[in-house]
Amino acid sequence: MRRFRQRHRSNTPSFGITRSIGIDLNPFRIGGIHQVPRYHRQTKGKSPVPGIPHVLLVAAIACATSGASAGANATPVAIPFEQDKDHRIYVRGSVNRSESLRFLVDTGADGLAISRAIVPKASVVIDDRTENTGSDGVTTMDYSTCNDVEIGGLHTRMGAVVVDYRNRPFDAVLGWKFFEGKVVEIDYDRQQLLVHRSLPDVTGYTRVNVRWIDNTPAIEVTLGNGDAIFKPWLALDTGSNGSIDLSHAYSSRHGLMEVFTQKVGTSRFTGSAGNVIRAVDVRVPSASIQGLAIGNAAASFPIDDDASTGDGTLGAGVLRQFNMLLDMKTGEVYLRRNQYIGVDPAGK
Template sequence: MKIKYLFLILIVNQSVFAQNKIQTLKSNTKSISIKEGESFYKDVWDVSPEINPDIFITNRFKKSKKITFYSDIDSISFEVKPQKKYNFVILINNTEKAFTQINTFQNETPSLSPKLVYQRKKLTDKIENDTIPFLLGQDNRIHIKGKINSSEYLDFLFDTGAGANVITSSLINTKVKLEIDGSSENSGSDGKSIVQTSSNNIMEIGNLVWQNVSLVSIDYKNFPFDAVLSWKSFGNKSIEIDYNKNRLIIHNTPIGNLVGYSKSEMKLIEGIPYIKCKLIINDKEYETWYDFDTGSNATLSISQKFASENSLNNTMKNIGTAKTRGSTGIEFKQNKVLLPKLKIGGFEMYQVPIFVSEKDPENGHEYNENIGNNILKRFDAILDFKNNFIYLKPNQLMYKSTLD
């Protein structure tokens, strides 16, 4: 019975594509680019002939918008409306067919995260960089004033460790008017959870305005901020964090005069920027990728997995314990130890208090190491998301503030 049932499904799927003359996109590769509305995503769609149909789900929208698929030799476009399905075929090397479908049903989880593009309230003919003032709080975090849907001013946390913009759940329809219309999986340092989402919001920060903003609703408790501003709000531009003048500079043009900066490779892991750091213990180096996390108020944390694999437990002086929790709210105990030497971006720090997890989250990241803003604030930083580099330069906070 199971075989007959599967055979019937295949016949039905084939008949769907046979009802009308189906448009065809020719390609010599299985890597396809997509333009959804005004957002272009390069090489994001892997053609899967074995899936029938292979479904692309749009982000939520009203009225209509244009969807274009680009191959290395061809393109195909559809003017789509909500609650519809649009079928076409991707023909690979003139031999292999992949039956593909665009699904615009609004209750489905989108295939791609919407790209955010901001506009200036005050227009200027001159192309210039955009500057956002911030306050470096006593919690070591970067705080920015902004609005959502014409709300009163909110306290935004600028978080390079966040892959989405977030609103604190308790503020919804109290301080901020918005509609919950979806859900998604939230992956944090302490595990994964299903959270509610809201689409088509307006976000304002300084002279900048974002339309059609998707927000994740997270039940932050006892955290000193109202919302989270993700680095993704600035696309693939370069973000300069200047702790001397307390400002973010969003560079629309290439950056010159990088004297004094050290250049490091940046790796995006699950949409989050990572940088390599080295722990030096008894003249031996232990290197891995660390989440470059301005949203963390800590120094540096390593997972129990990394500590165990490198035999780091009980190799450093224990100076206390701590509890940590991420966006899912789950608490984990950590041992606070004293690291003899840390290398980051070509610079060295000594006698650094760091944290070693006693137990790792069951569904955490593959790379669960984290470097927080109690260290990062000591460096002026430039995150070049177009070329995947991080530039660091020690600032006035390097020796003036105390490492906790």
């Protein structure tokens, strides 16, 4: 049996907007998908790709995931994307040469998850099981070990978790391993993903502090209120339509309830075992990434223990303010301000 760990959450603010983070595993909880055991691991300035445990070696050889390929052309591959009101990134592609499918691009996940509804038409073969460890329970799910995934003319072979999606605006969720060995440019101004074979000109970009934690990128974010300054490492998660979501462990350890007191709302989310966890949404007077200011910054932190081990998550509400270069060779991340800087995430 394979294992992956669910690491994110879905929030439902009191005013009725659903915040979804990562991959949807049931109608209430969403989490990043990880198709191999994710031991707590931090790397700095190294390749983001972890070692593969021996128990998964046979499957890894049978369906190797070495990143998307499209011949030897040095010109970057341009993939148009669209954004819904949730500000997340959606692209068109196929699984096993299927009809056109809608993918959610999720940098907070490393693997692939597909909706059970597309299994027949995408010729997906369910030949294994995988264990999902959530913050409040463990569930077992179907798994398909080898699938041909195509996005914008790029192809790679990937295993996939099969998920019973309901009322979600996508057919599949695409983690960063599809782009392994490439450099992904996310251009919100032109609404394009540009996939490069090597790092392009970084003039105008700022290289940010990054750590790869549990096989996903986390960047250092500075939050402040007067003399009180905090620097959490937040998972860079385009699969989240939240903004700054801090974990219960981090917010409790630093007493953030007493520091950020300008409350703007409340939230709640339900874990995979059905436990309801409450959260508070607050305004953050000062927020930045390596000197790049975050406009209209707001943060959320749980009142109840969410069992998270990391500091939190940086979602699309913030990330869309910056064009990005994600180097999937070195693990480095570069940011540049764009036209959405300072735009209220609840607005345009």
